[in-house]
Amino acid sequence: xxxxxxxxxxxxxxxxxxxxxxxxxxxxxxxxxxxxxxxxxxxxxxxxxxxxxxxxxxxxxxxxxxxxxxxxxxxxxxxxxxxxxxxxxxxxxxxxxxxxxxxxxxxxxxxxxxxxxxxxxxxxxxxxxxxxxxxxxxxxxxxxxxxxxxxxxxxxxxxxxxxxxxxxxxxxxxxxxxxxxxxxxxxxxxxxxxxxxxxxxxxxxxxxxxxxxxxxxxxxxxxxxxxxxxxxxxxxxxxxxxxxxxxxxxxxxxxxxxxxxxxxxxxxxxxxxxxxxxxxxxxxxxxxxxxxxxxxxxxxxxxxxxxxxxxxxxxxxxxxxxxxxxxxxxxxxxxxxxxxxxxxxxxxxxxxxxxxxxxxxxxxxxxxxxxxxxxxxxxxxxxxxxxxxxxxxxxx
Amino acid sequence: xxxxxxxxxxxxxxxxxxxxxxxxxxxxxxxxxxxxxxxxxxxxxxxxxxxxxxxxxxxxxxxxxxxxxxxxxxxxxxxxxxxxxxxxxxxxxxxxxxxxxxxxxxxxxxxxxxxxxxxxxxxxxxxxxxxxxxxxxxxxxxxxxxxxxxxxxxxxxxxxxxxxxxxxxxxxxxxxxxxxxxxxxxxxxxxxxxxxxxxxxxxxxxxxxxxxxxxxxxxxxxxxxxxxxxxxxxxxxxxxxxxxxxxxxxxxxxxxxxxxxxxxxxxxxxxxxxxx
Numbered sequence: 001x002x003x004x005x006x007x008x009x010x011x012x013x014x015x016x017x018x019x020x021x022x023x024x025x026x027x028x029x030x031x032x033x034x035x036x037x038x039x040x041x042x043x044x045x046x047x048x049x050x051x052x053x054x055x056x057x058x059x060x061x062x063x064x065x066x067x068x069x070x071x072x073x074x075x076x077x078x079x080x081x082x083x084x085x086x087x088x089x090x091x092x093x094x095x096x097x098x099x100x101x102x103x104x105x106x107x108x109x110x111x112x113x114x115x116x117x118x119x120x121x122x123x124x125x126x127x128x129x130x131x132x133x134x135x136x137x138x139x140x141x142x143x144x145x146x147x148x149x150x151x152x153x154x155x156x157x158x159x160x161x162x163x164x165x166x167x168x169x170x171x172x173x174x175x176x177x178x179x180x181x182x183x184x185x186x187x188x189x190x191x192x193x194x195x196x197x198x199x200x201x202x203x204x205x206x207x208x209x210x211x212x213x214x215x216x217x218x219x220x221x222x223x224x225x226x227x228x229x230x231x232x233x234x235x236x237x238x239x240x241x242x243x244x245x246x247x248x249x250x251x252x253x254x255x256x257x258x259x260x261x262x263x264x265x266x267x268x269x270x271x272x273x274x275x276x277x278x279x280x281x282x283x284x285x286x287x288x289x290x291x292x293x294x295x296x297x298x299x300x301x302x303x304x305x306x307x308x309x310x311x312x313x314x315x316x317x318x319x320x321x322x323x324x325x326x327x328x329x330x331x332x333x334x335x336x337x338x339x340x341x342x343x344x345x346x347x348x349x350x351x352x353x354x355x356x357x358x359x360x361x362x363x364x365x366x367x368x369x370x371x372x373x374x375x376x377x378x379x380x381x382x383x384x385x386x387x388x389x390x391x392x393x394x395x396x
Numbered sequence: 397x398x399x400x401x402x403x404x405x406x407x408x409x410x411x412x413x414x415x416x417x418x419x420x421x422x423x424x425x426x427x428x429x430x431x432x433x434x435x436x437x438x439x440x441x442x443x444x445x446x447x448x449x450x451x452x453x454x455x456x457x458x459x460x461x462x463x464x465x466x467x468x469x470x471x472x473x474x475x476x477x478x479x480x481x482x483x484x485x486x487x488x489x490x491x492x493x494x495x496x497x498x499x500x501x502x503x504x505x506x507x508x509x510x511x512x513x514x515x516x517x518x519x520x521x522x523x524x525x526x527x528x529x530x531x532x533x534x535x536x537x538x539x540x541x542x543x544x545x546x547x548x549x550x551x552x553x554x555x556x557x558x559x560x561x562x563x564x565x566x567x568x569x570x571x572x573x574x575x576x577x578x579x580x581x582x583x584x585x586x587x588x589x590x591x592x593x594x595x596x597x598x599x600x601x602x603x604x605x606x607x608x609x610x611x612x613x614x615x616x617x618x619x620x621x622x623x624x625x626x627x628x629x630x631x632x633x634x635x636x637x638x639x640x641x642x643x644x645x646x647x648x649x650x651x652x653x654x655x656x657x658x659x660x661x662x663x664x665x666x667x668x669x670x671x672x
Binding site: 061062064071082083090277 | 441443447449451455494496497575578579581582583622642657658
């Protein structure tokens, strides 16, 4: 036990010294490497000045993939305090043991206490003390004394970003030298979070969900531009939009196209796809040679966007909202058959099975169904129900 | 006609409700009654409950989650979280991801542990968490509650048999893992059991994969292709210098692949593979 502690302490000191040196070394050294290898595209992470390959790695489950990433030239591996109840940080700490951390960009993420996952609001139970305690545990798991960047994890509201206890905690972590830079990560209400990060004035990086399929991508692009103008660096996650267009995973996203789309935004420094195979890593790495979207890739993305707009993932959150108790997810599915796949016969059979009339909404003045994907449910139900008036002979 | 349509509609509606009914076996936990609304999460919205951690659960074929509060006569509250996965091995996978490396394991279900006043345990295809509420439930009572939940899932629940194949010599306690997909970064190498070893100043992993022979051959050949190794596959032990993973020893027998990863000198431990 003592031996382990000694080893850990020695390792801590070694890593901290390397980490401090890295504050100045990383940009120059990495750039020198990029000159040697023109296949790798590096971008600067906002005001941090750190240059990273546009391909980084996120949420690796196995040290083997970290090893593979290091061999390939990946400099940044994402992790978080909560992933695998800390095992992810432990795994990464072990996998990076013995590496020259001054050549890597180390991060972790800590979720503020008492944050409501639905509303994104941080409650009174949040304290800077608890946040810092969790961060200290993360550092221990990673076997380092400091990381380059500390994120406030999974925030989705302005209130959370600007919460006094959260601000107090991250400022203190920086003052104590436990991190060089601060950031927020967000999967929801990203534009609001980015603008709050600008407003806070202390955050250097935003890790944001960013992909071709997001309904609010225009607004998100605007927010990213505003943030970049203020020196905030951006890291993109969820760029593959889940990897599949459908729930049954029969329609894969064109991942090459999705990657190129996300990284076309020059304000996005790097991205953190969760590679699970060496082939995936190799493929994304090789894309840096030719980043321009081909016509076919553009077409794939357009089709995927259209498909996403039609696709109801049957989350059933609208259950019970319809005044006429209509089975909304099934009706949305028949809408997708008709307008997405052009399979009107299949759609009509489904509608007939459901016993749908040709005007099921006639006795409603206003649709009471609220869809989490913002589908205009009432309009779609009325549109699809007209199919019941079309004679079978006219349906191919 | 209208009635028929309504019946069909009702059938569909009731069908979707039935699919999300709370399992009966958890409704009658002696001494406890369900308090408040039950929450249900599927693959589609697990993220809403556990955020980014949901990716890990989905990686182990997560099926659904019930989050239910229970109250006893003293007015004390517990929260039960029932994560159901597609198989006992998948549930074992997520359970061991969260089990600390050094903990005292408890005989609850197949196995459990206590952490920060909460109980975590494995029982067949369920990974179960029991959290203390306010006012707090004493540890004895929370353990009794957890045991009742475990008993309602399985009697005599056990850990997956495949781990019995691993030799005892040098085996690191509580290091068993189940890798659901793409082991060694190799697409299709899904469902591999691994255990850590410490022997002769080396730390390394042994792994075993049991599948039909066709799949085993396909995995081996895919790996050969990655290494650009052109020889025909035979039943034997190979040692490669993998450009990404370092030295790797792999043993192929009909319907089984086993191997050694992360060792500087895997050849020194080949005898362990022979015991599997």
